[in-house]
Amino acid sequence: MTDHPEPTPAAPTRVERRRATRARILAGARALFAERGFERTTIRAVAAAAGVDPALVMQHFGTKRQLFTEAVQATAPAPGGSDPDALVDQLLTSLDIKLGGLPDGTLATLRSMLTDPDAAEHARRALGEQIDSLAGALPHGDDAELRAALVVTAMVGITIGHQLLALPALHDAPAERIAAVLRPAFKCLTQEAT
Amino acid sequence: MTDHPEPTPAAPTRVERRRATRARILAGARALFAERGFERTTIRAVAAAAGVDPALVMQHFGTKRQLFTEAVQATAPAPGGSDPDALVDQLLTSLDIKLGGLPDGTLATLRSMLTDPDAAEHARRALGEQIDSLAGALPHGDDAELRAALVVTAMVGITIGHQLLALPALHDAPAERIAAVLRPAFKCLTQEAT
DNA sequence: CCACTCACTCAACGCTTGTTGAGTGAGCGA
DNA sequence: TCGCTCACTCAACAAGCGTTGAGTGAGTGG
Numbered sequence: 001m002t003d004h005p006e007p008t009p010a011a012p013t014r015v016e017r018r019r020a021t022r023a024r025i026l027a028g029a030r031a032l033f034a035e036r037g038f039e040r041t042t043i044r045a046v047a048a049a050a051g052v053d054p055a056l057v058m059q060h061f062g063t064k065r066q067l068f069t070e071a072v073q074a075t076a077p078a079p080g081g082s083d084p085d086a087l088v089d090q091l092l093t094s095l096d097i098k099l100g101g102l103p104d105g106t107l108a109t110l111r112s113m114l115t116d117p118d119a120a121e122h123a124r125r126a127l128g129e130q131i132d133s134l135a136g137a138l139p140h141g142d143d144a145e146l147r148a149a150l151v152v153t154a155m156v157g158i159t160i161g162h163q164l165l166a167l168p169a170l171h172d173a174p175a176e177r178i179a180a181v182l183r184p185a186f187k188c189l190t191q192e193a194t
Numbered sequence: 195m196t197d198h199p200e201p202t203p204a205a206p207t208r209v210e211r212r213r214a215t216r217a218r219i220l221a222g223a224r225a226l227f228a229e230r231g232f233e234r235t236t237i238r239a240v241a242a243a244a245g246v247d248p249a250l251v252m253q254h255f256g257t258k259r260q261l262f263t264e265a266v267q268a269t270a271p272a273p274g275g276s277d278p279d280a281l282v283d284q285l286l287t288s289l290d291i292k293l294g295g296l297p298d299g300t301l302a303t304l305r306s307m308l309t310d311p312d313a314a315e316h317a318r319r320a321l322g323e324q325i326d327s328l329a330g331a332l333p334h335g336d337d338a339e340l341r342a343a344l345v346v347t348a349m350v351g352i353t354i355g356h357q358l359l360a361l362p363a364l365h366d367a368p369a370e371r372i373a374a375v376l377r378p379a380f381k382c383l384t385q386e387a388t
Numbered sequence: 389c390c391a392c393t394c395a396c397t398c399a400a401c402g403c404t405t406g407t408t409g410a411g412t413g414a415g416c417g418a
Numbered sequence: 419t420c421g422c423t424c425a426c427t428c429a430a431c432a433a434g435c436g437t438t439g440a441g442t443g444a445g446t447g448g
Contacts, residue, residue, distance in 0.1 A: 014415065018425065037309035039233040043406060053427050058407060114305045114358055115231035124359055131363050147375060149363035150352060157351020158344060164308055165318055169325050169343035181341060181383070189379040208445070212395065237436060247397050252437060 022060050025050040029057075030071045033108035038068055038116045065118065072122060074105040087137050088186050091151065092179040098159045099175045110156075111164060127152055138190055151189050158182075216254050219244040223251075224265045227302035232262055232310045259312065266316060268299040281331050282380050285345065286373040292353045293369045304350075305358060321346055332384055345383050352376075 012020070028049030032041045043064055047054040061067040102110075109126065112119035135148035158178075162170040170178070206214070222243030226235045237258055241248040255261040296304075303320065306313035329342035352372075356364040364372070 014423090014425070021425080040309060042404085044404090054406085055408075055428080056426055059426080064406065111308045114307075114354070115234060115309050120359060124361060127355070127359070127361060128363075131361070135363075143367075143371070143375060145363045146367050146371065149355065149361060150372070150375060150379075153351045153355030153361070153364065154348035155351065157347045157349065157354065160308070160351065160354075161321070161343065161347030165314060165321070167318060167321060167325070167343055167347070169322075169329075169339045170347065173337075173340050177337070178340065178344070181337060181344060185344075185379045185383040188382045189375070208393090208395070215395080236434085238434090248436085249398080249438075250396055253396080258436065 021050070021052065025052060025057055025060060026071055029067050030104040030108060033068060033071055034104040034111060038112040038119060069118070072105045072109045072119070074103065087134070088183065088190060091155070091186060092183060095155055095158070095182070096175050096179060098155070099162050099178065102163060110160065127156070147189055151186060215244070215246065219246060219251055219254060220265055223261055224298040224302060227262060227265055228298040228305060232306040232313060263312070266299045266303045268297065281328070282377065282384060285349070285380060286377060289349055289352070289376070290369050290373060292349070293356050293372065296353070296357060304354065321350070341383055345380060
């Protein structure tokens with residue numbers, strides 16, 4: 001009875017193993033970058049998290065910067081749609097996501113954007129997209145972009161306070177209650193002034 | 195004609211010189227911490243900014259951490275008062291300050307709070323005070339503290355977007371316009387729900 | 389005027405970091 | 419089965435960091 005070459009689990013080819021290792025490194029890097037930021041995360045720690053030699057990380061990504069860049073490249077889709085009211089609810093839902101399990105890549109960008117120039121640029125681009133997309137769906141007016149920017153940055157601040165700083169006043173409140181309190185204020189912001 | 199001992203400018207005593215040097219170091223440290231954050235700021239850079247040997251910085255402050263701690267210890271006074279409407283205006287005025295020349299100490303805390311545990315603790319404490327103070331002045335209700343926290347963190351996010359990330363949409367807008375757009379939304383947040 | 393204080397510098401330490409080049413052994417193709 | 423590929427490890431490097439202990443010389447106090 002000879003074993004069939006590919007019936008069940010056993011034989012990961014060499015390329016597959018390489019891909020799996022690379023993915024494991026990337027996942028560990030994302031988690032560590034999200035938790036400690038760019039500077040405090042060492043290549044050695046990433047390698048240890050993946051059960052691998054530090055040199056292998058370099059062989060895969062060339063540079064710590066490149067590793068970071070690839071780790072955070074998974075931008076959330078910008079909110080679309082045309083109805084302002086639905087848009088507010090959409091924003092609050094995405095806030096719900098933000099207050100819960102924000103993906104590690106986004107968390108890493110958020111954490112490093114104030115101290116790392118590259119992360120700052122990445123954040124600028126991502127937030128800019130969100131702002132433009134929201135501004136396009138707002139009632140037209142000169143200050144649509146300003147209003148959109150204020151909504152988005154306000155949400156960034158709330159997320160930071162809740163998720164990264166863990167302010168008691170925010171952390172103890174259930175997400176739906178936060179959304180309920182925020183809804184009228186956001187509606188107010190998304191309507192043009194008289 | 196013998197010189198009088200203390201008539202005019204000429205004679206800084208040894209203690210005065212020491213104090214002046216210490217102040218110069220502290221000022222340089224504040225500026226660098228505000229610009230680069232805790233990690234990216236080196237003792238050597240602080241010493242160079244003060245025109246001094248790195249060892250002297252250690253002699254004055256003992257530790258990089260201690261230097262940082264003393265550099266950021268100048269908390270802004272929390273807003274007080276009892277009238278909610280006046281309070282909103284007060285907040286917007288302080289936002290005005292925030293959008294303009296935020297003091298280096300505050301900027302340093304803001305920049306490092308996401309990557310440095312000590313800075314995070316400092317920020318938690320300072321923001322907590324602001325939140326409590328604002329909550330006390332809000333119309334009483336179960337969620338006064340939540341509302342206050344949302345207002346304060348939203349302002350933090352706006353400040354970050356404007357000052358540290360320099361988002362074009364925010365940076366190009368005059369401060370008074372931002373305040374005008376924000377006012378109704380903040381009023382909405384500071385009133386209790388029906 | 390002299391001896392001492394002390395603000396300040398010099399040179400070096402130990403450590404951690406990102407990064408590199410030489411090796412090694414399991415697995416693939418022929 | 420042989421020989422080569424290549425995923426991976428080992429050991430080390432150079433640079434930069436915070437930090438330290440021994441000096442040094444201007445300036446103070448008696």
